[in-house]
Amino acid sequence: MTEAELMECGEKERQRFEAQPLRIGCCMSSGCLSNGSAAVLEALRASALGSDVFPVGCMGPCSRGPLVWVRRGSEIRTYQQLRPELAARAVEGAIDPRHVVSPDDPFFSRQLRIVTSHCGVINPERLEDAVAGGAYRALAQVLREWEPARVCEELTRSGLRGRGGAGYPTGVKWNLVRKASGGQKFVIANGDEGDPGAYMDRAVMESDPHRVLEGMAIAGYAVGANHGFIYVRGEYPTAVHRLDMAVKQATRRGILGKSVLGTKFEFHVEVRIGAGAFVCGEETALIASIEGGRGMPRPRPPYPADVGLFGKPTLINNVETLAAVAPICERGADWFASIGTPTSKGTKVFALSGAVVNTGLIEVPMGTTLREIVFDIGGGIPGGKRLKAVQTGGPSGGCIPEQFLDTPVDYESLTRLGSIMGSGGMIVMDETSSMVDVARFFMEFCRDESCGKCVPCRVGTVQMHRLLDKIMAEQATLEDLALLEDLCDVVRHTSLCGLGQSAPNPVLSTLRYFRHEYEARIQNRRRLTSTRRPLELVSVNGSVAAPAKGGSI
Amino acid sequence: MSVRTFTLNDQLITAAAGQSILAAAREHGIAIPTLCELEGLSTVGACRLCLVEVAGSQRLLPACTTEVQEGMTVVSESPRLKHYRQTILELFLAERNHVCAVCVSNNHCELQNRAVEQGVTHVRFDYLMPTLPVDMSHDRFGVDHNRCILCTRCVRVCDEVEGAHTWDIMGRGFQARVITDMAEPWGDSTSCTSCGKCVQVCPTGALFDKRATAGGMVKQPSFVKVLQHARARKESQ
Numbered sequence A: 001m002t003e004a005e006l007m008e009c010g011e012k013e014r015q016r017f018e019a020q021p022l023r024i025g026c027c028m029s030s031g032c033l034s035n036g037s038a039a040v041l042e043a044l045r046a047s048a049l050g051s052d053v054f055p056v057g058c059m060g061p062c063s064r065g066p067l068v069w070v071r072r073g074s075e076i077r078t079y080q081q082l083r084p085e086l087a088a089r090a091v092e093g094a095i096d097p098r099h100v101v102s103p104d105d106p107f108f109s110r111q112l113r114i115v116t117s118h119c120g121v122i123n124p125e126r127l128e129d130a131v132a133g134g135a136y137r138a139l140a141q142v143l144r145e146w147e148p149a150r151v152c153e154e155l156t157r158s159g160l161r162g163r164g165g166a167g168y169p170t171g172v173k174w175n176l177v178r179k180a181s182g183g184q185k186f187v188i189a190n191g192d193e194g195d196p197g198a199y200m201d202r203a204v205m206e207s208d209p210h211r212v213l214e215g216m217a218i219a220g221y222a223v224g225a226n227h228g229f230i231y232v233r234g235e236y237p238t239a240v241h242r243l244d245m246a247v248k249q250a251t252r253r254g255i256l257g258k259s260v261l262g263t264k265f266e267f268h269v270e271v272r273i274g275a276g277a278f279v280c281g282e283e284t285a286l287i288a289s290i291e292g293g294r295g296m297p298r299p300r301p302p303y304p305a306d307v308g309l310f311g312k313p314t315l316i317n318n319v320e321t322l323a324a325v326a327p328i329c330e331r332g333a334d335w336f337a338s339i340g341t342p343t344s345k346g347t348k349v350f351a352l353s354g355a356v357v358n359t360g361l362i363e364v365p366m367g368t369t370l371r372e373i374v375f376d377i378g379g380g381i382p383g384g385k386r387l388k389a390v391q392t393g394g395p396s397g398g399c400i401p402e403q404f405l406d407t408p409v410d411y412e413s414l415t416r417l418g419s420i421m422g423s424g425g426m427i428v429m430d431e432t433s434s435m436v437d438v439a440r441f442f443m444e445f446c447r448d449e450s451c452g453k454c455v456p457c458r459v460g461t462v463q464m465h466r467l468l469d470k471i472m473a474e475q476a477t478l479e480d481l482a483l484l485e486d487l488c489d490v491v492r493h494t495s496l497c498g499l500g501q502s503a504p505n506p507v508l509s510t511l512r513y514f515r516h517e518y519e520a521r522i523q524n525r526r527r528l529t530s531t532r533r534p535l536e537l538v539s540v541n542g543s544v545a546a547p548a549k550g551g552s553i
Numbered sequence B: 001m002s003v004r005t006f007t008l009n010d011q012l013i014t015a016a017a018g019q020s021i022l023a024a025a026r027e028h029g030i031a032i033p034t035l036c037e038l039e040g041l042s043t044v045g046a047c048r049l050c051l052v053e054v055a056g057s058q059r060l061l062p063a064c065t066t067e068v069q070e071g072m073t074v075v076s077e078s079p080r081l082k083h084y085r086q087t088i089l090e091l092f093l094a095e096r097n098h099v100c101a102v103c104v105s106n107n108h109c110e111l112q113n114r115a116v117e118q119g120v121t122h123v124r125f126d127y128l129m130p131t132l133p134v135d136m137s138h139d140r141f142g143v144d145h146n147r148c149i150l151c152t153r154c155v156r157v158c159d160e161v162e163g164a165h166t167w168d169i170m171g172r173g174f175q176a177r178v179i180t181d182m183a184e185p186w187g188d189s190t191s192c193t194s195c196g197k198c199v200q201v202c203p204t205g206a207l208f209d210k211r212a213t214a215g216g217m218v219k220q221p222s223f224v225k226v227l228q229h230a231r232a233r234k235e236s237q
């Protein structure tokens, strides 16, 4: 397929859409699928025979699924919590207002969708649908007009930074790989996404797989790679299936393969499935896993840009990073750089969860405040409770307390507060959460996900978890707390890879803002074990403590 | 051979291109503590004892895997590094069962030696002491997982020098364990050549000769270096 044929394909498809009086998209992404959207799709098909009823990807407010949109002429209505028996009514438009999503619902109106612009709009299983929406236009334009160096330059100018956690400038990384010597190079899309509660990359891969492929192909052209791998965790069968389909479709039509869009550029893509270890998201472990070895990290340097997959220079980027590439190439670096803050450009996708009314997937400009995210988009805290903290960055991140809610979300601000941007998990916690418990939860996760190669992480996480357990059980002393803090410092500075280096972060950040919660539990032990005080007077978390608790000390 | 010059603990030192900080330091008689590294085997940077401070790098870097760069400034002894090394050794000692008095390697144990050298006088952490099996199914050798520190020297020597790849690692995190073949008893292994290299390179009493009694296991890990040198010479002839 050449560029002209690509344009023609898109045009034809758009005309087909226009000719349809009724088009219905039903979310078939993991969130809605688990709410039973497959049956809803069947019911919609039965109720709207002869019309275009098709699966779409994630629309965002996953807690309100199954979600469906119905387009009649130019009018679009979106329905929530649609059960199969309501399908016929939704098609007719005569349905209880409870199920109708208001067009100016702040959940949608406060967002800016760039990476997810096609998510929930197009049918992710049809190449033509994606092309009608503009897929591969940026690739065609890049191949026609830009030298590889120019692509890297544009990416650098756009200010795009890695969305996988560390925030490394993408254009700079591309340039490093481009300049690396050696004939064979590789591009890897990191879709391992192991952070608990995070599913941004899953949504993009499930809802708009061609966007990821396009980003990879542009990357391949820019760095001089002719082969790419997408590494997806095994827990994402829908994403794997859709990516597989997308690769096959694009290869069959000549958008990928020996001659990309009829040019001399060659680019093949393979999907690789991980076995769900968190550490396999770390780039050197991921590379080992693709090579067929145990997914274990190795010391860097050398960085993958020099010595990567099969020893060759390799570009590795997060899925969301790559999904931002096509819009940047198409609309220009300046446009992208005009969104966000001075150091953090563009938008960021977050998976909003926890104690908030609207949980789901959102995309907002960098620099949006936490307050806007939690209260405007998220709809606030349910049950009239008070917000206590927002956790960002998952097991590598930290908790930001309520007094910093007006902080703009960008890489530097979050780091300054002792947390990190991370990959985009955002957990809202209300006044009932115990921060020691939060720290313990993430430490347990790191302990179980440690690969076991280096000692500080392998044993340090076990010991830190035990100390946190002891504090939770009100059996710890101030010496234990000091030991915990010392261990945090050692593990952070001596671990081999990012997993261990960042494992203490949840403890350090909760200690920074909620030290009193740790100390209160230590105080309680003192009171419990002091024989001079009557035990029944001691209150633990508002309830009267059983004298047996911690009694033997 | 091109030469690199760098500063180590205020001393100007030359190294061959591609040489690690550790190897260059050794050549000049400067000791950096190690456990997982063994001359003649590949390096993995796992024990973290050899971490050094490198000017311009925010992170500490393992001397065993970091190549010398022209003009770099390295510090291998500082109060901070000492504290980290001691804590790492404490974590090792608390991980499994390292009661020295009854160990075959007592007085000949690299873990014990490092702990003494670094001045580890007590362990601040709970001893985890999981109950792990002891495999005595092999004719001549035994493996006591309670003594293993997962340095992977046995895995590397078996793969890189003997070419058998009998040993590997199973499980992750603190559940990780060295295994023979597909986690079968060592005595049933069809790939093991019974060469005993793994026993000789093991830094603790995890791998031992079945005839050894407490304190009786004296190992010769330096054979690997000699063997690799001899092989390299033969190849170049």
Ligand SMILES: Cc1cc2nc3c(=O)[nH]c(=O)nc-3n(C[C@H](O)[C@H](O)[C@H](O)COP(=O)(O)O)c2cc1C
Residues within 6 Å of the ligand: A161, A162, A163, A164, A165, A166, A167, A168, A190, A191, A192, A193, A194, A195, A278, A279, A280, A281, A282, A283, A284, A316, A317, A318, A319, A321, A322, A423, A497, A498, A499
């Ligand atoms: C323990 C650990 C887990 C990681 N998991 C992921 C992941 O799931 N997805 C991801 O894109 N990056 C992950 N990373 C970061 C990658 O190592 C790498 O920095 C990233 O893929 C680079 O892409 P970017 O520059 O586009 O962010 C992880 C890092 C560590 C240390």
Ligand code: FES
Residues within 6 Å of the ligand: B033, B034, B035, B036, B037, B044, B045, B046, B047, B048, B049, B050, B051, B062, B063, B064, B065
């Ligand atoms: S000797 Fe360098 S990390 Fe073990």
